[in-house]
Amino acid sequence: MFGAARTVQKSGANLQFVRTKRIRAGLDPVAQRVVTQLSVISANRKMPKMLKLSKEDFVKHVTVMRAWGVVRKEKKQAEEAQLKQQYESIKEANEDLKHVSQKLFEAANKLEIGKRFPLELRVPTEYPSRSGWFYDYTPRKL
């Protein structure tokens, strides 16, 4: 931890050791840290070589991306069509309910402001949880 002790020659035969900080080559630690941190965000010597696709590879790439676009578009259109059907279904049910019972219709269409998804509802993960399905549920006594 300590550098070579410097001997200070004083007049006479009196030798005295004085502890000093080791002198390092290069920058001081604070400046070195700044340099390291800046080097992380700098592109210097870290950038890969530019990707130059041959004509055939470029056509392949374009084809792949277009195929992906087509698949996504089809998915999106199917979803939208389903949403439309669901809307029609809801509308039909509510029009009918209105004729059957006005009171039930109003109760069913009351605004539910501030309604949220319950926190216990599981968000899908890549693999199932160790605990599995929560079977031992007991309702809270109010």
Next chain:
Amino acid sequence: MSHFKWGRRCLATNVATPLSNVQTGVILSRVPQVTPEVTDFEQKFYKYQDELERRLMWTFPRWFYFKKGTVAEREFSQAQKYPLPARDGVWFPKGKPEIRHGRDRRFKENIVLPKAEGHEKQGESSATQVENLDDASRPIKPLPRVTEADKTNNQHSLERKLSRTLYLLVRQNNMWKFPAFPVPDDSKPLHTIAEEGLKNLGGEKLNVWTVSHTPTALLKFSNGKLVHDLPQDGIREYLIRSHIIAGEFQLNKIDGCEEYKWLTREEIQQQTDPAYFEKIDCLLSKV
């Protein structure tokens, strides 16, 4: 303040009007527990994108993460596989390497993480070894996405088909359908009757969350069959959407329900009448 306004209308609405032939059904679903299965095309596309991204990634700045002269730095640099540097008089079949910071900048960079101590041999020795759950640095062993219920095809289990939405189907009056409960009068809203009915049907230990008070579909029945135009004595069934969050569904055989199953959309198609499925198809998730 409208509750305290006295008038004919206020008095009239306090009296429950009896309803005949109205039922409220429940589409009770279990949301997917794991991410959906990716198709073959999606798998390949993601692989292609991943490889592209890795090829175009900057070199990992190891000097920032590992301090020079530390044990961690030594272990890390020993675990890496370094590319061969270019030499004079040597012919490289794949082109002359251009090495910057220990990476050939023509290709993607492969970072190898040094293995934690003590885990190198355990993984090879026995797969049946009991995992020490307190050990935070244990190797990650994910549970299988295919469960026991899938292998035995147990359709009463909530732990089957984890990547799909499951729906509760019951055999009510000799017809496979969503459970439905009679609405005697208009004193209670539809969703309340549906929730109470589910509690009676499936037991008290059920955590159910109703998505909306609004019915999602109307089914018209006449003599146990789905009809398009409702006769006078036909039954109206309003479907309410809800999710099961926790608890076990144990069927009490009431309201003509004899059997129950948790099924995906495709299985519902096989189990139910074509006319019935056609009507409810748009309400079911394809995932």
